[in-house]
Amino acid sequence: MEGETTTDLGPEAALARRIAAAAPGLDAAAEAELYRRLGPRVRLYGRRHLRDDEEAHDLMQQVMLTTLEKLRAGELREPGRIVSFVFGMCRMVTLDIRRGARRRDALLEKFGADLPYADIAIAPRLDEARVAACLERLGERERSVLLLSFYEEETAEKVGDTLGLSAGNVRVIRHRAMERLRACVLGKERP
Amino acid sequence: MSHTCPDLATLLGYWFGELDETREAAIEEHYLGCAACSAQLEEVEALGAGVRRAFAEGHVTAVISSAFAERLRHRGLHLREYRVPCNGSVNCTVAPEDDVLLSRLQVPLQGVERIDLLVAPADLRLEDVPFDAASGEVVVAPSIAYIRTLPAHRQVMRLVAVGADGERVLGEYTFNHSPQG
Numbered sequence: 001m002e003g004e005t006t007t008d009l010g011p012e013a014a015l016a017r018r019i020a021a022a023a024p025g026l027d028a029a030a031e032a033e034l035y036r037r038l039g040p041r042v043r044l045y046g047r048r049h050l051r052d053d054e055e056a057h058d059l060m061q062q063v064m065l066t067t068l069e070k071l072r073a074g075e076l077r078e079p080g081r082i083v084s085f086v087f088g089m090c091r092m093v094t095l096d097i098r099r100g101a102r103r104r105d106a107l108l109e110k111f112g113a114d115l116p117y118a119d120i121a122i123a124p125r126l127d128e129a130r131v132a133a134c135l136e137r138l139g140e141r142e143r144s145v146l147l148l149s150f151y152e153e154e155t156a157e158k159v160g161d162t163l164g165l166s167a168g169n170v171r172v173i174r175h176r177a178m179e180r181l182r183a184c185v186l187g188k189e190r191p
Numbered sequence: 192m193s194h195t196c197p198d199l200a201t202l203l204g205y206w207f208g209e210l211d212e213t214r215e216a217a218i219e220e221h222y223l224g225c226a227a228c229s230a231q232l233e234e235v236e237a238l239g240a241g242v243r244r245a246f247a248e249g250h251v252t253a254v255i256s257s258a259f260a261e262r263l264r265h266r267g268l269h270l271r272e273y274r275v276p277c278n279g280s281v282n283c284t285v286a287p288e289d290d291v292l293l294s295r296l297q298v299p300l301q302g303v304e305r306i307d308l309l310v311a312p313a314d315l316r317l318e319d320v321p322f323d324a325a326s327g328e329v330v331v332a333p334s335i336a337y338i339r340t341l342p343a344h345r346q347v348m349r350l351v352a353v354g355a356d357g358e359r360v361l362g363e364y365t366f367n368h369s370p371q372g
Contacts, residue, residue, distance in 0.1 A: 041229040083224035131241035132250035140320045150239035162256045164323035175200045
């Protein structure tokens with residue numbers, strides 16, 4: 001595309017260019033693949049900032065709908081920079097959701113039927129019994145730090161205040177505990 | 192945009208909101224375009240969700256804190272608490288409506304650097320349990336799912352201070368458990 005930079009040449013950029021080059025809505029396969037790749041990442045962004053599963057799902061739908069509409073309409077000047085565009089949309093829509101804006105309903109009403117219902121894998125659910133068994137194998141401080149960190153998704157500083165530990169100590173314990181839990185639950189060693 | 196995947200410590204710092212805005216934005220723009228990083232972050236999220244569910248469903252025994260116990264109460268969870276004086280005993284049970292069981296072991300903690308919790312007759316030794324010296328108690332949240340399966344029994348918890356000069360018992364706590372129903 002004219003004037004486009006070549007700083008973002010990943011598979012997402014190639015898919016975005018395919019969608020932009022096709023007649024509106026015609027490259028359904030590329031749209032579904034782009035949704036499958038980017039949707040779960042946008043949802044993660046939402047979980048991190050909104051700390052709520054439903055709102056994170058809403059964010060994913062809004063961002064992906066808007067992104068696909070812009071691509072279909074040829075309104076994205078540089079489709080190759082799709083990731084930067086999605087990042088900007090994530091920030092904007094997150095602010096909207098925090099303000100309680102209801103853009104989603106209008107967008108879904110207008111474009112919902114055209115959503116590429118890609119087979120996206122979202123939020124793999126781990127077996128609680130296995131997680132619990134692996135937690136039991138951790139040291140006491142490791143287990144307490146992980147529990148307090150994840151139960152309320154608190155910073156190391158707040159967890160430290162609660163447990164009488166320094167924030168630096170919590171970070172060290174948390175990191176070690178996560179590596180051990182990950183290896184036990186997922187059967188993976190550190191990459 | 193950074194082209195290097197952050198390590199686990201950085202991803203955890205990101206997940207818990209500990210990074211400055213610039214670093215946070217760089218990580219976000221990176222993982223939105225990176226399958227490997229987003230997969231790692233998904234693992235962090237999935238493990239975190241697993242930890243929350245395992246605790247919420249009563250499968251985890253952990254030493255927590257008074258402040259955390261209060262926050263559980265404010266979240267609407269039904270807590271059954273037994274505040275046991277040093278070298279004291281208590282008759283206890285678990286009701287169907289209880290979400291979390293707490294044993295609040297009252298103990299003098301001045302000058303204590305490390306505490307181990309011994310549980311009999313299970314013959315468990317939980318080493319180096321976390322505690323806030325100012326609180327004057329160690330708060331244990333035993334697995335309520337496991338306790339529900341137990342018949343009437345007697346359990347003894349013992350808090351032991353561990354230091355360079357050896358060990359000394361800080362307190363002993365007896366729980367006389369009766370199942371409900």
